[in-house]
Amino acid sequence: MSIKSSAITPEKVYKRRRVLMAAGAGVLGVPLINKAYGLFQDKQEVEAPFPQVVSLPGEKNQPLIPTPYETITTYNNYYEFGVGKDDPSKAAKTLTTSPWSVDIGGEGSDKPGRYDIADIKGESAIENHIYRFRCVEAWSMVIPWNGIKLSDVIKFALPNSKAKYVRFTTINDPQQMPNAGWAGGPYVEGLTIEEAMNPLTLLSTGIYDKPLEQQNGAPIRLVVPWKYGFKYAKSIVKIELVEKMPKNTWWLQNKREYGFYANVNPQFSHPRWTQATERVIGELGRKPTLLYNGYAQEVAHLYPDLDNRLYFY
Amino acid sequence: MGLRWLPLATQRHLMNTGLCLLLILGSFEAIMGPDLVSNLRDFTGTYGAYLLVASLLFTPLSHRFKWVKRNLWMRRNIGVWGFIYAAAHLVIWIVLEFYFDWALMLDEIKGNLFILLGIFAFFLLVPMALTSNNRAVKFLSFRKWQLLHCLTYLAIPSVIAHHFMAQKTAESEPLFMGLVLILVFIWRYRHVH
Secondary structure (H helix, E strand, C coil): CCCCCCCCCCHHHHHHHHHHHHHHHHHHCHHHHHHHHHHHCCCCCCCCCCCCCCCCCCCCCCCCCCCCHHHHHHCCCCHHHCCCCCHHHHHHHHCCCCCCEEEEECCCECCCEEEEHHHHHHCCCCEEEEEEEECCCCEEEEEEEEEEEHHHHHHHCCECCCCCEEEEEECCCCCCCCCCCCCCCCCEEEEEHHHHHCCCCEEEEEECCEECCHHHCCCCEEECCCECHHHCCCCEEEEEEECCCCCCHHHHHCCCCCCCCCECCCCCCECCECCCEEEECCCCCEEECCHHHHCHHHHHHHCCCCCCHHHHC | CCCCCCCHHHHHHHHHHHHHHHHHHHHHHHHHCCCHHHHHHHHHHHHHHHHHHHHHHHHHHHCCCHHHHHCCCHHHHHHHHHHHHHHHHHHHHHHHHCCCCHHHHHHHHCCCHHHHHHHHHHHHHHHHHHCCCHHHHHHHCHHHHHHHHCCHHHHHHHHHHHHHHHCCCCCHHHHHHHHHHHHHHHHHHHHHC
């Protein structure tokens, strides 16, 4: 499998290419699209600005080419700012992300308190990770995240024996978010403590070495690369270590279509669409979806039963 | 509309050109976005649904408004363009979304009511689009033609259900179109009785 597209393309070239892609689609017919698309590609391979941290067995020499920054910052799901993909990038500037503090607590924490984001970041080193990003809507990107390990923050909160799950809460302020409370309250997500302690799990503070934009969940958002994108709680104001499994927003919205674990698995389809393949944003065609989004080596041990649908929606 | 002084044929051409331009410009804008596939798919689907619902409004409104009655001919053009948008929507789905991967498409369709409804509606629209010309009316006789075109009352609700079910959450737009449809049906019922 080859990964095409270049990471950094001048906007003009990028837009012109779209027209060519469409023209190609219309005129040449589909079998030729990929060929035509290849011809229009900029040939220079952009050096990945980030170290590859995680790769796939057998695919170690295939670097992930990050999606262009412009795409990552204009194609977003952030319902508090509107349900269209381009709504958040237009509307989210109204969110003030500095100063920002995060409440850390819950019955599982022996050191609860309100912490300034600088203190949280200051406790641990910023890491760079290029991860695949797979949305439950069957599209994907590759994102070069900057962030800290969630496990560092949890250790900082001194977890006790009651810390079985971690509950994340997104800011929900009608003053700053035009569609706040769309789900009847703040956006809530959750992980098991084992998932939260996994070294892949990040609290991201930036993309491409730039501070997160509001539409991407500034100033701090969750990153769990083996799960569907809705698990990545954005603009987090509260992190709680709890004993009971948190009821996450999309699960509450539609229990048939969204669950708690939401691990990527091509074998288990969403009730309304197949998860076997995905559309790579900015490219034509589809590519096969990987079990645990390609991170099986790192996380498969967390889920003893591969046939249990509970884990995969 | 202040275009009454123009010959009818010219008015018709203007309208067709306008709806064609909308399709081209809308597609162009969709292509400029980060995800051209879903943008094109959603633009053609949504605007096709608008046009089809609009085509149903002509009959009830013509009883209330003289302007609509005078321009009843527009219904055919709007309906046919609604079909063209729907056809573009289907082609985009087959070509750009699935790349002619029929097995994968089948996998997606299987047990998936919202896609089935969309396909069902499209197949109902085909005979109506094909007979949207004066020759077909003559060939079929008006009564048979009219009977055939009653299929809209099955096809367009299916389109709106398809649109509604395609959303992740209950969205106001398809709900509003559903409401409009219900009003049309109430009017129809009361008009017949």
